[in-house]
Amino acid sequence: MKAGMYMAKYAVENTYTVADFITAGHMNRVTYDAFSYKDLISNGNEVTTLQLVDDYLSELGDRTLRVQLSKEEYMKYRFKPKLMCHDIYGNGEVYFVILLLNGIADIKDFDYNVLKLLSVDDMNELMSQIYNAEYRWKDQYNYDHGTI
Numbered sequence: 001m002k003a004g005m006y007m008a009k010y011a012v013e014n015t016y017t018v019a020d021f022i023t024a025g026h027m028n029r030v031t032y033d034a035f036s037y038k039d040l041i042s043n044g045n046e047v048t049t050l051q052l053v054d055d056y057l058s059e060l061g062d063r064t065l066r067v068q069l070s071k072e073e074y075m076k077y078r079f080k081p082k083l084m085c086h087d088i089y090g091n092g093e094v095y096f097v098i099l100l101l102n103g104i105a106d107i108k109d110f111d112y113n114v115l116k117l118l119s120v121d122d123m124n125e126l127m128s129q130i131y132n133a134e135y136r137w138k139d140q141y142n143y144d145h146g147t148i
Contacts, residue, residue, distance in 0.1 A: 030127045031093040037138055038147040046147050052134050053097055060126055064101055064116035074113045081110045089123055097123070 037050035053060070069077065077084040081099060082092035099105070101116045118126065142148045 030091060030097075030123075030131075032096045034131065035127075035134075035138075037141050039145050040147060051096075052130055052138065053100055056126070056130050057100060060097070060101060060118065061116070063118055063122045063126065065119060067115050067117045069113045069115070077110075079107055079110050081107055088117070089120060094123065094127070097127070 032048075032051070035052040036048040037052075038046045039049050041047055081095040081104075085095045085098060086092035095107075098115070098117060099107070099110070101118070102112065104110055139148065
């Protein structure tokens with residue numbers, strides 16, 4: 001990547017606020033489970049063996065926007081990605097996508113005042129595209145492994 005390309009994408013005029021995202025509206029129901037290939041383990045519990053969103057991080061990353069949190073927003077959402085996603089997307093369960101986009105593995109590490117987020121429209125569009133492209137194979141796998 002050329003040095004100037006990175007800077008232009010995250011220039012001040014391309015920075016958004018949480019309020020901009022909240023104003024844009026909410027999204028349909030997306031959950032971690034709906035995008036998971038699952039297996040049963042010996043004690044009967046289900047475990048995710050593959051998360052579909054992982055395979056699409058590059059495509060999702062291409063559509064991210066840089067969001068600067070105010071001091072108040074930082075304090076409100078620190079360690080609470082589900083609350084942020086509920087406020088922005090109307091769905092707290094989509095938090096796993098935001099963690100992945102920001103390279104965060106655990107909500108205890110959700111401690112940033114600048115985040116990469118998808119617009120509500122992009123989140124809706126991309127998650128729908130991923131689900132529609134993959135659900136048949138995921139559902140068949142989960143059926144074959146006794147998790148449906």
